Amino acid sequence: MIRATLKSLAARKLRLAMSAFAIVLGVAFVAGSYVFTDTIDRTFDDIFGGLSSDVVVRPDLPGEADLFAGFATGTTTTIPSGLVDEVADLPGVERADGDVENQSFFVLDSDGDVMTTQGAPGIAVNYHDGPVADGAPVLELVDGELPSGPGEVALDDRTFEDSGYQLGDDVQFVGTGDDPRVTAELVGVVRFGESGSLAGASLSVFETGYAQQLFLDGDDAFNRISVTAAEGTSAEQVRDEISAILPGDFEALTGADVDEETASAIEEGLGFFNTFLLVFAAIALFVGVFLILNTFSILVAQRSQEMALYRALGAGRHQVTRSVLLEAFVVGVVGSTLGLLLGLGVAQLLKTVFGAFGLELAGGLVLQPRTVVISYVVGIVVTMVAAYVPARRASKVPPIAAMRDDVVSTESSRRVHLWVGGGLTLLGAAAMATGLFADVNDAALMVGAGIFAVFIGVALLAPVLATPVLRVVAGWYPKAFGTVGRLARENALRNPRRTAATASALMIGMALVTAISIVGASANATVDKALDDGVRAQFVVSNAVGQPFSPGIAEQVGQVDGVDEVVSVRMSGGLVDGDQTFLQSFDPVAYSRAADLELVAGTDELGPGQFLIGEDQAESKGLSVGDTVRLQLPGSDEDIELAGIYAQSPLLAGGVVVSQQTLADGAVPSLDSMLYVIADDGADLATVQDGLKAATADVPTVTVQDQDEYKQQSRDQVNQLLFLVYALLGLAVLIAVLGIVNTLALSVMERTREVGLLRAVGLSRRQLRRTIRLESIAIAVLGAVLGVALGLLFGVSLQRAIADDGLEVLSVPGGQLIVFVVLAAVVGVLAAVWPARRAAKLDVLRAITTE
């Protein structure tokens, strides 16, 4: 039996390749995701590994290390230089060097543009020759000399190469100081670490005094102390020794701990990316299951006579099942192997793309044994699961029935499909609804499992749904295309299960695309509505990637002719009653002139130690005016009092609002995230905008936008994300297209004699191709119609579920959905190209005499 199976496999290389392709793509995505994230991990381990000195002293921050990373530059709490000397005098300490560090000091190239890519930090440090834990210096001078006084700077070699500056040129910077513009003479070029890779960031090095002047208001203080242990003393010993003398708001850690913390924070951030890719890999594999299931079903149907012969010759049912499963196993192994190789290619491609966007990953790809194991397990299991149903069906073929001529595989009862499919659909819908609307743990998992169950349920129902839908989709064919149309319609209808399974693959991709497009359109509509209804300020000054900027900009903007008022909005993270919380900070009185803010309780006179909150949040937390919560910031830990409750608005999303003084008292750097600019009554807005642009012209990190531009920017951000998702879902659609190609090609093979007969009685090659093309379009449009219908359901429920969390407006992009269906028809045409050509090339005589 085994040898017979392998022989039949070899004889069906092409079909094998087609069904393996789905596995190849799915596994490639899985393997690619792992290889790529492992490569990222390695890169950051390399960059941050061994970067710190033996022991590091720094201000003690509440919460996890990355809590404040997204908002500002950490804390304004500094270490007085006296403490550095104290530490240096400890017996186990060889030396202690004070570090000055800033993450928002951006280099402008010789054309005046910001050098770092969006999101990557502009790092500035002071220079000292203290060694890292392994004794090597962090920075190595490669050209010129080290900065030795005010107005001098050294750049890292990569930034230097791209900047267009020469040694001796004046380098332009934008920082977050009161005067954001800084100029310094380029005196040297340094190399960072061994690889020189900074993963897209820039590094500017200054003399210590000058760095203190730039970043610490000239105080003789530091952000950090790098401590080197004396001979024979361990880092842990030194750490404990220092901890004993440190004031409470500072902490000492070993360099190794700091490195690990930094690397893992970054990896956690990028881990999201891994999850994201794996979700798409799962979708691709899920769609692939349909392709494999269908391919095996057709192959088994075509071989039912062969199977029956084996059965008649005495092979047991299990042997027949096993032979199909063995075939699937071989397909799985081959597919996984190729998928793994392709996955390496995918990872390399991602690496190249990241490199092109400035996030350079040094070194080769990382292939861990875990990746190999997962790839094979996923590939083989998925294939065998998909092949099990056809295998079981094959074994059920009664020997005598199959050996008669013209036997088609037994269609399992529609009733079973209806009940199981309907049941799964309802169950999935219930799980989805619970996850979306009820307050449960693991809501995302519930929703995901629900969607998964609905897909399977509807796929099971699809053969029943297919007939009526196809009658509409392809019903007009005979009228429009005559006999060719009738043949196409009847071919699409002749095996509803096969047509439906083929269309189901496309349905999944289409449903997800539709749901995402609805969420995207709703997001855009919500932003539009929020801005239309909620914002009265005519202009917005912001940073495209949300990085905070110098308060000096608000001052410059305020002096522009025609500007009545500038409202500054600041953001920070913080712990509220121990939970990580996003904080906004502004003067509510001024803010309510610029944007919608309506108090429903309390006052909008917001003092230090007080806060506002949205009414929904107040209700869910059970807060009323006068209640207090505990707020922990980098430099403070105090109870703050609820001063007022504001009406829900999409702009503020109900979050906690504190005064700017509260943030400053908590040692959060006083940097603005956004400015609302209100023009004088009757001022000419175009003139005001020109004035604003001129005032911020020398600060390329911020942009001035009127409401329409601001709206467009938000919309562009949403759309960018949408396109990324579409591109990834494109993979699922591609697999679905392959499914159509496969089904058509196999159907054509199955109908070889029919094709021969049609050609014999005068059907031209062109007419034959058109017949297949029309059938393909019918399948594709069936998938698209089912998919769009499901997607509408998903998208609308998703929007309803998060309506209160900032997706208030439902928008169904009708035109776009029609475009999807039309695109599906085009997909159908493309999928038919190869099967149609194959059919047309069939030799008439040979086709008609095929057994």
Place this chain on the structure above:
Amino acid sequence: MTTEPSSPRTAAHAVDLTKIYGKDDTRVVALGGVTVEFAAGRFTAIMGPSGSGKSTLMHCMAALDSSTSGEVYIGDTELSGLNDKALTKLRRDKIGFVFQAFNLIPTLTAKENITLPLDIAGQSIDKEWFDNVIATVGLADRLGHKPNQLSGGQQQRVACARALVSKPEIIFADEPTGNLDSRSGTEVLSFLRRSVREFGQTIVMVTHDPNAAAYSDRVLFLADGQIVDELADPTAEKVLERMKGFDAVGQQA
């Protein structure tokens, strides 16, 4: 309608037709220079043992297969110079087919199968002629059925009706009764003969069954790719007798 008796016109003919399969070691001469004429309005049967070339002859004559050398004419049209498009059109407009099995498109009804060549060509159906043909095959009450709802004999009669309805120059029938029981076979053969007698249709039928051949006007005997004999106004007995002779020759050789 052409209901006159046989005319002297030639519906199809071949001149020195050869067909060779394979090369060198695997070279098989299926037809070794066959010259033959099929008169219009006549029912010709081609007989011969397996491998005699009878099917190949029919396939070459019917524009289903290309010849290695020689000329094939359907009416006045010579086939070897035609491309696939022209051949397709020729089969559609000038030739009717009845195959041994799998004659019908399973997704189409009997009526749709019958009018298929006309529909493909986009020609309108001659209602009177259609009714006439249907009445002759006796399928009037079966027109809305799909092939799998018809018996084997009914299926073959539908195939015959399809071949007739486009009024082709010539109909080629390849073992049309090969899969039928004798009663159904008789029905189909009687119908074929009637269409020759009454409608003046030209039919060429390949068969190995002497009883089937007996329905024809003329029997051609093929052996080893050559026409070795022919018999006018055959009966089953006469045919059988001739075939015995060939078998004996074949066995001696």
